[in-house]
Each structure stands twice: as structure tokens, then as C-alpha cells.
Amino acid sequence: MTHAGLHRCMLAAAGIALATLAPGAAAQDPPAKRTALRVCQDPNNLPFSNVKGEGIENKIAEVFGKSLGLPVVYYSFPQRLAFIRNTLRFKLPGQDYPCDIVIGVPAGYDQVSVTKPYYRSTYALVFAKGKGLDKVTSGEDFLKLDPAQLAKLRIGIYDRSPASAWLGKHNLVEQGVPYQVMNADPAQYPGEIIEKDLAAGKIDVAIVWGPIAGYYAQRVKTPALAVVPLKSEPGVQFDYQIAMGVRYGEREWKQQVEGLIESNRPQIEAILKEYGVPLVDASYAAPKQ
DSSP states (O other), X not given: OOTXXXXXXXXXXXXXXXXXXXXXXXXXXXXXXXXXXXXXXXXEETTTEETTSOSHHHHHHXXXXXXXXXXXXXXXXXXXXXXXXTTTTOOOTTSXXXXXXXXXXXXXXXXXXXXXXXXXXXXXXXXXXTSSOTTOOSHXXXXXXXXXXXXXXXXXXXXXXXXXXXXXXXXXXXXXEEEOSOOOOTTOOTTHIIIIIIHHTXXXXXXXXXXXXHHXXXXXXXXXXXXXXXXXXXXXXXXXXXXXXXXXXXXXXXXXXXXXXXHTHHHHHHHHHHTTOOOOOGGGSOOXX
């Protein structure tokens, strides 16, 4: 897992800061017949997952469980440090693995065997409507604001993130209000930057990973919030494809999961839209140099 856990690190590095040591693709014994869909999850990481089953990944797991005719059970561990090692790859002598699938990993993530992607999203600007930013419909519009207006904005970002790189590239570092991804408080959750500080006016703009932007913008009723997806640009990648992860060596299980993704794609897309996830296409990728 990345240094701050999968989705928490996607706030900071979009989940792509890979660990230095990747597991080998060693062959494993044939799996026993499944009696449940066992899912690795973070217990407090909405909009993705929580112990109440309220997240995007919980809803997708329910769809998969129904397709398989199996109950869904969860093994929870905070997605901070060594999530994969303590969930998907955790096994005590004489015991089975506690879970068999991670519902959300970045495409290309090397700590797991990654399936085909099932959605692409991007970082987004989030701001209150009716406070001078209503004409902003893109990153370019934001950067074209009057310099005097830009200079007054307080822009909340997670440290070591694409957002911080973007501010640096466009000489807006002084306007940045940094938030820490690595937080030892188990009650901390990624949407606080929006649900608490942006809603209260402590910051004027937040730049966060798209699913977090869309979900918490829906939850905040006053003030009404706008979500503006950002396109990647040379030197700053905002858009990422998200896949699922299984253990290396479990090829048949991976193929089965990919079949579940394909056969349930309409339901998955409906869940993503229900949660306000900004879904983008390849046009949001940075132009090739």
C-alpha cells in the first residue's frame, strides 16, 4: 500500500506513489471453494467504505455478492500504513487469508494483481456558489481570474498531492492551506476539508480527489457547492483510472472479478453517479510531449 493508505494517499499522491518492493507473482495453491465474498476495507473512509456499509465500494461488493450468490463479509484495517500487508496479504500459520479483494486500487498499483479499470476520475476544485467563482468551469478559468482575486483565495490542499504541485507550477503556493494526509486520529476522514472547513468558510476552495469532491459537495447543503473537474497537464497528473486488486498468483479469481466488472458495469456506473463521482474520459489526461 502507499504510504498513507490507498484512498487517503490518493488525496496526496492519487495513490500512485508505489512501494519500493513489489511482491513477486509466485504461484499459490488452488483456492478452496468460496463461502463468502471477503472484502478488505478501511473502516472509516467514506465515500469509499465504512463499517456501516455506506460507501461506494460497499455497494459494489453487494452487487458482486449477489452475482456470486455469496454473503459479503469485511475485514477492516485503516488505510494508512501497510494496508495490503495487513489485509490482502496477511496470513497466520494454519489460517486462511482474512479477505480476498480490494475494491479500489489505482491502475498500475504494484502491491496487488490489478484488474482492468472500472472507472476514471480526476481531482476537482470545490467552492461555494455565489461567492465570486461561479464563472469558473475549468482549471483554465480558475487560473484566468484576476490576480488580485486569486491572491486573496485560501486554497485547501492535501500535502504532497497533485494539487500542491499544481499550485507550485502556477505560482499559487502562498494561497495554499496544507492539510496532512498522515493523521493518527482514527476519527479523521478525507472529506473533512470540505464538510467542515470549506463549508464553514475557513477556506475558499478545496482541491481534492474527484470521488471525495463529489460526495461531500452533495452532503453539504449550505452553502451550495460547485465541483469542477480538473484536466491533467504537463507535469501534473490529476486523472487516474481505478481498478480492483487481488493477490498475485490467483489468476482464476482475477478473471472472475473482471467478469463481474463487465457483467455489472451498468450497476457500477449507477453507484458511482449516485455518489457524485466525476467520471471523465481520456481527454482529461495530459497531452503527450
